[in-house]
Amino acid sequence: MKRILLALVLCSSLVAIAADDDRYSDLGNKIQCSCGCGQILIKCNHVGCPSSDAMIRQLRTALNNYSNDEDVLNWFRRSYGMTIVVAPSTHGFELTIWILPIVLAAVGLLLLFLVTRRWRSEAAPVGVVQIDPKLEELRKRARKETEL
Amino acid sequence: MPLIGSFCLLFALVLSAYCFVVGIWALASGHPVASRLGETARRAGMATFIAVAVSALALVWAALNNDFSLAYILHHTNRDLPTAYKLAALWSGQEGSLLFWALLLSAYGFVLRLRYKVDPRLTAYASVVLAGIQVFFLALVNFGGNPFGVMDTVRADGLGLNPLLQYPEMVIHPPMLYLGYVGMSVPFAFGLAALIMKYPGEKWIHITRRWTMVAWLFLTCGIILGGHWAYGVLGWGGYWGWDPVEIASFLPWISATAFLHSVMMQEKRGMMKKWNVWLIFITFLLSIFGTLLTRSGLVQSVHAFAQSNIGVWFYIFLAVCFVVCGFFFIKNYSHLKSENTLDSLVSRESSFLLNNVVLLFACIAFLCGTLFPILTEFVKGYKISVGPPYFNALAVPIGLFLLFLTGVGPLLAWRMTSFASIRRNFAAPAVFAVVVAIVLIALGLRPWALGATGPFLHWDYLPSWLTRTLKPLAWVDSDYSFTLTALTLAAFVIGIIALEFYRGGRVLQHKLGTNLFGAMYWLTRRNTRRYGGYIVHFGVVVIMVGLAGATFNKDKEQEMGLGSKMQIGNYELIGQKYTEDDLPNYESQAAILDVYQHGKFLSTLYPALVVYKASQQPDHKVAIRSTLKEDLYVVYEGKNPDTDQPIIKAIVNPLVSWLWIGWLITVFGTLVALVPNAAQLKSPVSMPSLIQARPGERAFEPVGAAK
Numbered sequence: 111m112k113r114i115l116l117a118l119v120l121c122s123s124l125v126a127i128a129a130d131d132d133r134y135s136d137l138g139n140k141i142q143c144s145c146g147c148g149q150i151l152i153k154c155n156h157v158g159c160p161s162s163d164a165m166i167r168q169l170r171t172a173l174n175n176y177s178n179d180e181d182v183l184n185w186f187r188r189s190y191g192m193t194i195v196v197a198p199s200t201h202g203f204e205l206t207i208w209i210l211p212i213v214l215a216a217v218g219l220l221l222l223f224l225v226t227r228r229w230r231s232e233a234a235p236v237g238v239v240q241i242d243p244k245l246e247e248l249r250k251r252a253r254k255e256t257e258l
Numbered sequence: 259m260p261l262i263g264s265f266c267l268l269f270a271l272v273l274s275a276y277c278f279v280v281g282i283w284a285l286a287s288g289h290p291v292a293s294r295l296g297e298t299a300r301r302a303g304m305a306t307f308i309a310v311a312v313s314a315l316a317l318v319w320a321a322l323n324n325d326f327s328l329a330y331i332l333h334h335t336n337r338d339l340p341t342a343y344k345l346a347a348l349w350s351g352q353e354g355s356l357l358f359w360a361l362l363l364s365a366y367g368f369v370l371r372l373r374y375k376v377d378p379r380l381t382a383y384a385s386v387v388l389a390g391i392q393v394f395f396l397a398l399v400n401f402g403g404n405p406f407g408v409m410d411t412v413r414a415d416g417l418g419l420n421p422l423l424q425y426p427e428m429v430i431h432p433p434m435l436y437l438g439y440v441g442m443s444v445p446f447a448f449g450l451a452a453l454i455m456k457y458p459g460e461k462w463i464h465i466t467r468r469w470t471m472v473a474w475l476f477l478t479c480g481i482i483l484g485g486h487w488a489y490g491v492l493g494w495g496g497y498w499g500w501d502p503v504e505i506a507s508f509l510p511w512i513s514a515t516a517f518l519h520s521v522m523m524q525e526k527r528g529m530m531k532k533w534n535v536w537l538i539f540i541t542f543l544l545s546i547f548g549t550l551l552t553r554s555g556l557v558q559s560v561h562a563f564a565q566s567n568i569g570v571w572f573y574i575f576l577a578v579c580f581v582v583c584g585f586f587f588i589k590n591y592s593h594l595k596s597e598n599t600l601d602s603l604v605s606r607e608s609s610f611l612l613n614n615v616v617l618l619f620a621c622i623a624f625l626c627g628t629l630f631p632i633l634t635e636f637v638k639g640y641k642i643s644v645g646p647p648y649f650n651a652l653a654v655p656i657g658l659f660l661l662f663l664t665g666v667g668p669l670l671a672w673r674m675t676s677f678a679s680i681r682r683n684f685a686a687p688a689v690f691a692v693v694v695a696i697v698l699i700a701l702g703l704r705p706w707a708l709g710a711t712g713p714f715l716h717w718d719y720l721p722s723w724l725t726r727t728l729k730p731l732a733w734v735d736s737d738y739s740f741t742l743t744a745l746t747l748a749a750f751v752i753g754i755i756a757l758e759f760y761r762g763g764r765v766l767q768h769k770l771g772t773n774l775f776g777a778m779y780w781l782t783r784r785n786t787r788r789y790g791g792y793i794v795h796f797g798v799v800v801i802m803v804g805l806a807g808a809t810f811n812k813d814k815e816q817e818m819g820l821g822s823k824m825q826i827g828n829y830e831l832i833g834q835k836y837t838e839d840d841l842p843n844y845e846s847q848a849a850i851l852d853v854y855q856h857g858k859f860l861s862t863l864y865p866a867l868v869v870y871k872a873s874q875q876p877d878h879k880v881a882i883r884s885t886l887k888e889d890l891y892v893v894y895e896g897k898n899p900d901t902d903q904p905i906i907k908a909i910v911n912p913l914v915s916w917l918w919i920g921w922l923i924t925v926f927g928t929l930v931a932l933v934p935n936a937a938q939l940k941s942p943v944s945m946p947s948l949i950q951a952r953p954g955e956r957a958f959e960p961v962g963a964a965k
Contacts, residue, residue, distance in 0.1 A: 139646065139647065140645075140647050142643060142645060148499070148501060149492075149494055149499070150499075150645070150646065153494045153495070153496070154494070192640050192641060192642045192643075193631075193641055193642060193643040194643070195642070195643065196643045196644065196645025196646065196647060196648075197645065197647035197648060198630070198642060198644055198648060203634060203637060203638055204634070204642060206630075207626065207627060207630045207644060207648065208648075210623065210626055211619075211623045211626075211652055214619055214622055214623055214626075215619055218615045218616075218618070218619050219615075221615070222611060222612070222615050225611070226600050226603060226608065226611070229596075229599035229600035230599065230600055
């Protein structure tokens with residue numbers, strides 16, 4: 111019984127560690143190093159960086175303190191300023207940048223639809239043309255010879 | 259020599275101003291001497307190149323001779339700087355790079371004016387447009403950022419070149435990028451010229467096609483070389499970071515790519531004239547915008563090696579260009595009327611249209627992401643950052659859709675494609691793609707089992723019942739799903755391209771009595787544009803395969819003393835030795851690491867950390883063991899001050915070599931497409947003319963001849 115309990119505890123802690131690693135990687139990729147190198151925090155590796163080690167420790171602590179990812183990012187925003195997070199928030203004005211591509215895509219598709227509709231309406235109606243059997247024979251031969 | 263350089267710069271400005279003003283007068287005036295004056299304007303334009311070249315040579319001469327009386331040379335070179343990097347000093351700083359831009363523009367203008375006989379009147383108009391651009395850049399170099407500024411006191415040695423720029427690719431990456439940026443001025447000049455003079459027909463497109471392709475090729479090379487430089491120098495194991503300046507180089511590339519595709523609709527069917535004119539205008543404006551971003555400090559960027567207050571020059575120039583383009587577009591709107599319409603939604607035209615909409619969407623969305631921090635500051639009073647999470651979320655689905663179109667588009671027929679034709683052309687590649695997908699899944703690429711989630715499905719913003727319902731589908735937008743899709747689509751497109759070559763080769767094989775490969779060679783020679791295009795598409799597919807590998811990156815960092823071991827992926831690294839060196843330009847610390855795989859010795863790597871003496875800036879010398887399967891990327895990060903032990907970071911980057919191979923294939927394909935067709939080697943481009951009709955028949959007009 112003791113072994114089973116131990117195994118369960120071990121399994122659940124492994125799952126928790128994996129989840130923490132995912133959060134660490136996910137959020138670490140949304141924060142940039144504050145030293146001015148412009149690199150993503152968990153990829154910042156330039157020599158003598160005065161910031162990244164401390165910030166990574168802070169990230170780990172914040173992951174433990176906050177269960178919500180947005181709270182972790184907000185902690186960094188409060189501590190280092192708004193530019194520290196490179197993934198725009200999905201709230202308030204910053205939501206605009208996430209919505210904009212969808213609006214653009216919709217407008218693009220609408221324009222495409224309107225343009226094609228206009229072109230098609232302008233196109234001269236093509237009457238049903240009687241296919242010349244000789245021509246069709248030649249076409250078949252050409253297809254056969256070119257294997258198209 | 260600096261005095262000569264400075265004088266030549268001023269003289270070049272006078273010459274280009276003469277070319278611009280007299281050129282306009284000669285074109286607008288009906289005076290008898292107008293044509294002779296126009297000829298002097300053309301020659302003045304050509305002489306501008308000589309004057310700017312002498313000026314650039316003077317600056318290079320100053321760099322090679324350590325003339326630290328010039329502020330520019332003092333700030334960008336030092337005595338022990340290797341000669342190649344002294345040459346690169348020409349484009350390493352702001353003033354020099356503006357001079358370099360002016361030099362390249364004058365060189366393009368020289369060739370354009372030299373080949374004026376291809377169409378004297380169109381070339382005269384284009385020459386005036388180019389002269390206008392040249393006047394702006396020469397005025398900027400003379401009065402906004404003159405590289406011949408003299409120091410009050412002469413120092414014994416210079417401050418050295420930025421260490422990040424001391425890398426062989428830095429000698430060629432910026433020139434390639436500039437050749438691309440500046441090269442876009444030529445099709446822009448021809449496009450605007452054709453619009454101003456209401457040029458009949460599409461000959462201007464034939465003339466500019468090669469110019470556009472050459473500029474596109476240079477831009478492609480510049481972007482990829484920049485990625486390769488970042489990969490080899492910056493030491494973070496990546497090649498693209500969605501930095502604003504990187505995006506700035508990517509935007510004109512996207513619009514130029516759209517132009518190269520949509521222009522075919524104008525050539526073949528006289529369609530999309532308005533769209534094409536704006537595409538080429540936008541491409542040029544974006545290339546100027548890229549320079550503005552790099553040089554003005556408008557947005558924060560690690561690439562903004564030089565910043566100053568010259569931004570206002572660019573704002574004014576961009577505004578003037580936009581107004582001029584808009585004015586002539588409205589004035590000559592009726593000239594741009596389409597001659598044909600879309601016959602079917604399933605046709606080559608519709609695929610080009612879709613391709614263009616997607617590319618332009620990407621262009622606008624990336625531009626918005628780049629400028630959004632400025633907008634936020636304006637609206638909310640604070641600046642934010644928009645980085646890889648946003649751009650990757652957009653780029654991946656766009657890239658996949660374009661990959662799909664890359665395969666489908668070329669096989670659709672002009673005007674209309676029948677269902678039978680679709681089935682005939684796509685069945686085999688689709689089966690091949692499905693087989694590849696099954697093999698990948700069998701090999702373990704099962705997104706649903708790998709437990710990752712992606713950027714689109716933000717569960718916490720949905721109602722809880724919907725979140726619970728959709729949770730099992732969280733893998734759908736994960737990196738693994740995109741990778742599986744990308745590799746499957748890559749197989750589909752490769753299948754289509756291979757089938758195209760095979761079918762065409764088989765037909766020629768019987769005709770020529772040669773083997774299949776010989777037939778494929780002749781097939782390509784006979785239609786270089788089409789088959790060169792297929793090769794370019796193949797190169798893009800290979801690049802996509804290289805990009806898809808990033809999903810499986812692994813990295814590890816640890817202190818490694820002598821004899822210490824690090825295990826990453828299948829590799830085992832063992833610290834053999836740590837050395838220090840003192841060279842004239844820099845001091846270095848290096849690690850000597852033996853690499854083993856499954857107990858078998860593979861090679862020895864030498865990652866190093868160097869400190870440049872002149873600037874006292876540290877820099878990585880990354881060690882990379884590259885194979886077709888993956889790269890082992892090792893960085894010496896320095897010593898831990900607490901333990902005095904070296905810190906080594908190792909990254910395994912799968913498939914990254916395919917990125918560079920794909921680039922080479924793309925370059926090769928573009929070069930093939932630039933070669934004239936074998937059957938047309940001696941046939942010059944002819945002016946479109948009305949075919950004489952027999953009495954009672956309607957005259958046949960060539961595509962594009964409508965007014």
